[in-house]
Amino acid sequence: MFKAIASALLIAVAAPAAANPDFWKHEWPDTDFSRTTVDNWVEILSGGPPKDGIPALSDPQFIRVANEKDIMVTEPVVTVEIKGAEPRAYPIRYLTWHEIVNDRVGGVPIAVTFCPLCNSAITFDRRVKGKVLTFGVSGKLRNSDMVMYDRETQSWWQQAIGTGIVGEMSGVKLAAMPTWMESWGQFKARHPNGLVMAEPAHARRYGSNPYVRYDSSARPFLYSGEVPPHSIPALARVVRVGDRAWPLERLAKAGVVEEAGVTISWQAGQSSALDDETIGRGRDVGTIRVRDKKGQDVPHDVMFAFAYHAFWPDGQWMLGR
Incomplete structure (x- = not known):
């Protein structure tokens, strides 16, 4: 389904070995x-x-x-x-x-x-x-x-x-x-004189996505844990701040959400890295910024729902209901 499984550099096609x-x-x-x-x-x-x-x-x-x-x-x-x-x-x-x-x-x-x-x-x-x-x-x-x-x-x-x-x-x-994470265009617009990491001296297909259509899959790779609650798809993106998670779909619809002491904003223009074979042609998933009451950026993660549920099984889902 996606080329990651076929890529010897990243994921072996052989059956995985259990921990020992x-x-x-x-x-x-x-x-x-x-x-x-x-x-x-x-x-x-x-x-x-x-x-x-x-x-x-x-x-x-x-x-x-x-x-x-x-x-x-x-x-x-x-x-x-x-x-x-x-x-x-x-x-x-x-x-x-x-x-x-x-x-x-x-x-x-x-x-x-x-x-x-x-x-x-x-x-x-x-x-x-x-x-x-x-x-x-x-x-x-x-x-x-x-x-x-x-x-x-x-x-x-x-x-x-x-x-x-x-x-x-x-x-x-x-x-x-x-x-x-934001788009290259968004970074350039704010920092036209900034720095960007140069291409490493390795033989890789930089710019290509070996996990084609991965974030449209029904199940994650090498995962046997519980699926997320609230009928949230396993590979739906959520914004995690601490032990709370906001579905990206909700944030994209709202544009701005102010809850739990943070302001989370969504802006269009960033491609999914796990959709099209060419990363820059992936569907638009938007850019998230999370700031506190003073306007300062807050550590956060935009991760898949299954991973949030696996590592924060008692975490709080911010569904806005």
């Missing part, structure tokens, strides 16, 4: 499997690629907005605006194939992450317990969400919740930063 810490000790000899927050190891599956089979980036290069000629105007980017630093755009056309970019912006070490299978794009502060961590892709999935690892302690981290789940860092939470 004894087996994984051979691949992960420096990971402390005696320390974990995971109750049921079978929740963790191999997504196909081995450790670092999806290569995270740790030395991104940047060019000026005016020098970028290949990115289509509606393509999504992750926008990072940190006081004292020039605004930066991290194109999803690259994150689709690398999933993590380790960077330093305005003196702040950050990890820009994107899990295509959950549509989850979150930026984390890499400073944890007096260490600056560097993140890679483990090749494992839990509830279809990427399991990251840090190279310093070899601990495993759940991307959607930014929390250590295996190893020395079990139970430790990363600080999420107030970044967001």
Whole structure:
């Protein structure tokens, strides 16, 4: 149905292997499997690629907005605006194939992450317990969400919740930063002199979507958990702020919603990264901004409903009824 399953670079077509810490000790000899927050190891599956089979980036290069000629105007980017630093755009056309970019912006070490299978794009502060961590892709999935690892302690981290789940860092939470996804055109309009991540020196089909029509599927890949309540489709997008979730469909109809101490706005013009084979031709899902009462951006995520329900089973659905 979608080309991700056929892509040897991202997802193997072979049957996934269930979690087995004894087996994984051979691949992960420096990971402390005696320390974990995971109750049921079978929740963790191999997504196909081995450790670092999806290569995270740790030395991104940047060019000026005016020098970028290949990115289509509606393509999504992750926008990072940190006081004292020039605004930066991290194109999803690259994150689709690398999933993590380790960077330093305005003196702040950050990890820009994107899990295509959950549509989850979150930026984390890499400073944890007096260490600056560097993140890679483990090749494992839990509830279809990427399991990251840090190279310093070899601990495993759940991307959607930014929390250590295996190893020395079990139970430790990363600080999420107030970044967001928007279209390349929207970023350029605000920051004509800003910076955009340059194309990495890897042989990848940048700009293409290996998960064609994925967000129109009835069921997520490698997910056996509960479907969302309230008849919300599993792969419908929701805006998560803390433990609350607003259906994107509701926000698109309203334009602006003010609830629970935040103002959430929707603006047309951003393509889905998981629809058409060419990312920039994907259907318009719009751009979300979340701000507090002072007008400051708030950390949030625009993720699939099944992933929200899996990681926040007791979360509050903001349905506006």
